[in-house]
Amino acid sequence: MLHVALRLLALSAAVALCSARAQPIIGAIWLDQREVFDSTADEWFFAAPLLNTLHTTTRPWVIGDELLFAVGDQLDTALLYESERNLRRTGLFSRVAMHVDTVAPDTVEVTITTQDFWSTSGAVLVGSGGGAATLGAEVEEFNLAGTGSRFGVEMLYRTENQIGWQGAVALTWRRALRSEVNVSGTLFANRxxxxxxxxxxxxxxxxxxxxxxxxxxxxxxxxxxxxxxxxxxxxxxxxxxxxxxxxxxxxxxxxxxxxxxxxxxxxxxxxxxxxxxxxxxxxxxxxxxxxxxxxxxxxxxxxxxxxxxxxxxxxxxxxxxxxxxxxxxxxxxxxxxxxxxxxxxxxxxxxxxxxxxxxxxxxxxxxxxxxxxxxxxxxxxxxxxxxxxxxxxxxxxxxxxxxxxxxxxxxxxxxxxxxxxxxxxxxxxxxxxxxxxxxxxxxxxxxxxxxxxxxxxxxxxxxxxxxxxxxxxxxxxxxxxxxxxxxxxxxxxxxxxxxxxxxxxxxxxxxxxxSNQLFSAVRSHLFALPTIYGSAIDTE
The missing domain is CATH 2.40.160 (Porin)
Incomplete structure (x- = not known):
């Protein structure tokens, strides 16, 4: 009986070892970065080359900083999916996809395809409803120089409560100096x-x-x-x-x-x-x-x-x-x-x-x-x-x-x-x-x-x-x-x-x-800070 048990234990260990060895190694990671307007798609038009030139494509290291795997790691599909979600969550890309190619029995290559959003907005802001109106302009760049940082300036005229003109400047330095830290500052003022x-x-x-x-x-x-x-x-x-x-x-x-x-x-x-x-x-x-x-x-x-x-x-x-x-x-x-x-x-x-x-x-x-x-x-x-x-x-x-x-x-x-x-x-x-x-x-x-x-x-x-x-x-x-x-x-x-x-x-x-939906049809569960419930009030 003991002999049979030992043989079963050895067989289980061998199966586990073979399974571990069967997991392929990532041999290479390739980036396929697409510009805002893709010449192979229906969106292409006469001014697309100019707009692509004016837009700074996201820096490769911005994408690399979001990846949870590297060359030489064992392939882990959970980490691939999470890296793909992380890239989408940055808000920089209209398309993110990852493709795994088997190049040898124990080796794969991962290709990451991204397509940038158009990241610069220069807009006339017009809003109305409930007897109040707004009129103004904003310039916002949410992928500053391809680094994923955000900078915006806004000038707005509001009839509500005779507020009149207001201005705002906001900057978010994402992953400052390639660290994990974001630095953000805001200046807002009206009468x-x-x-x-x-x-x-x-x-x-x-x-x-x-x-x-x-x-x-x-x-x-x-x-x-x-x-x-x-x-x-x-x-x-x-x-x-x-x-x-x-x-x-x-x-x-x-x-x-x-x-x-x-x-x-x-x-x-x-x-x-x-x-x-x-x-x-x-x-x-x-x-x-x-x-x-x-x-x-x-x-x-x-x-x-x-x-x-x-x-x-x-x-x-x-x-x-x-x-x-x-x-x-x-x-x-x-x-x-x-x-x-x-x-x-x-x-x-x-x-x-x-x-x-x-x-x-x-x-x-x-x-x-x-x-x-x-x-x-x-x-x-x-x-x-x-x-x-x-x-x-x-x-x-x-x-x-x-x-x-x-x-x-x-x-x-x-x-x-x-x-x-x-x-x-x-x-x-x-x-x-x-x-x-x-x-x-x-x-x-x-x-x-x-x-x-x-x-x-x-x-x-x-x-x-x-x-x-x-x-x-x-x-x-x-x-x-x-x-x-x-x-x-x-x-x-x-x-x-x-x-x-x-x-x-x-x-x-x-x-x-x-310029937005009144409310979303879904809501994600996210980490939240402790707070005093009910303390948020409407003061403007």
Whole structure:
């Protein structure tokens, strides 16, 4: 019996050794870089050579920095797929593909094919909806000199709240000096507000990245807007905010299991506001937040939901629990303990025709045994594919607070998702919004553009703390729209959206013009920092 067992053990070891040896070695890696306009495709036209000349093709080392394999490594298809996703996530390429060729029984060669997006935009910005309009221009380069860095300048005239002219300059130096660190800075100013921001970030770039961190500072001053409910009128709330913050996160690196994260966030701030009643949650307090999170990601390629380009969707789940402590920085600060948590889950159903995503988060502070800043928020999203070129998409978004003894303001208008409703008139402490869209994305192409159409129903309400949700009045809009998709530009900024919305309260038609989808048909699960739930408010 012992003899048979030993023979079986030896046979198993031999099979395992042969399997290991059977894994081929990567003998060479080839880059096949295509320009923005490909002369072998239908997109080619008379000015394509000039535009290709004006565009700097992505540097080979930018692609190389995203690869998780090298010459001499054993072939690991999981690393190939992740490298392909990493390249798409940079937003630099309209096409990414990897092909493996067997050149010998134990050797393969990997060919990486990429095609650049057109990365320079010089655009006239025109937008309208809800009684507000914008007009201006921007110049943005998101692949500066082929390095993957981003630089943008914007000048915009806004009629909302008589803001007038505003300007912004933003720079992101990606992988500064070929390191893992991104450096970003922003300067924004209009007649009411100035924002100066600087940050260093080393993110979780891959499924095997063990550590991420960031440090940064914000200096913001000017005036927030306090909206009088139902009138469209506002008061100015002068403020000056200085904040320094940093976080560090440690994550497990086994890509085949749930990734676990431990994250510590520290911040200190000094805020001056016009009056105590306009103090916001956490003002003039140092805070320490510690979270433990778990992330499960299963990646899928998708297209034909928001547009026509191929994207990577992370299906799975995310959850985190947070504890924290607030320490007053001066007499206007506060001392309290904090506890909160969040959970997300998503998946495909009905032979992949249906998709559902759900998220819920809740948290509360405690001060001398009394609850403070209690908040709960939920978000649901789903779609049903009716055919290869049409789908039904819906979402809801609920935000509710109790014991919120600080200034709070949520707006329900055209900008947030209730199309054609006047900006800044529907205001409350709590908000509920839903949107339903029928989307048609036919395979027609007009040169480098795709065309899609929608029919939609929007609805929502806002209400104050202490008021019953059942007594809140709902507001609705219905309409149709058309989208023009630039297939040579990033999906997030390559859409022109025109909606014709009928306001069921005023029984008037409004025109909405924008440069993005109102909401996406899917949502990926991603690592998230600990936060004070419910602290985000609408101040402009």
């Amino acid at each position: 009411y507000r100035t924002l100066q921001q600087l940050a260093l970030l080393e993110p979780y770039r891959t499924l095997r990245t063990p550590l991420a961190w960031s440090v940064g500072g914000v200096n913001s001053f000017g005036s927030d807007f306090y909206y009088r409910r139902g009138t469209g009128r506002y008061e100015l709330l002068p403020f000056h905010l200085r904040r320094a913050s940093g976080w560090i996160s440690i994550g497990t690196t086994d890509q085949n299991e749930d990734r676990l994260f431990a994250t510590l966030l520290l911040s200190v701030e000094n805020v001056r506001r016009i009056a105590p009643e306009f103090r916001q949650a956490g003002d003039n307090s140092a805070r320490a937040l510690l979270s433990l999170g778990s992330l499960r990601q299963r990646f899928r390629r998708i297209s034909g939901l928001d547009g026509f380009l191929v994207e990577d969707l992370a299906v799975g789940a995310w959850g985190a629990a947070t504890i924290g402590y607030f320490l007053p920085m001066n007499a206007d600060g506060e001392r309290l303990f904090y506890i909160g948590g969040e959970a997300e889950q998503s998946g495909f159903l009905a032979d992949d025709r249906a998709y559902l995503f759900g998220r819920i988060s809740a948290g509360s502070g405690f001060q001398r045994g009394q609850a403070r800043y209690t908040a709960i928020e939920s978000y649901g999203l789903g779609h049903w594919r009716l055919s290869t070129a049409s789908l039904l998409v819906a979402r809801f978004w609920q935000q509710t607070v109790w014991n919120w003894n600080a200034f709070r303001q949520l707006v329900l208008d055209n900008d947030i998702g209730l199309r054609s409703y006047a900006v800044n008139q529907l205001v409350g402490d709590n908000r509920f919004l839903y949107n339903v869209e029928f989307r048609a994305l036919p395979p027609w192409r007009l040169w480098i553009f795709g065309i899609s159409g929608v029919a939609f129903l929007d609805g929502g309400t806002v209400w104050m703390q202490g008021a019953a949700f059942s007594h809140a009045r709902f507001h609705h809009a219905v309409g149709i729209g058309i989208r023009l998709h630039n297939l040579k530009w990033q999906e997030e900024g390559g859409i022109l959206r025109l909606d014709i919305a009928y306001n069921l309260d005023t029984q008037r038609i409004g025109i909405v013009f924008s």
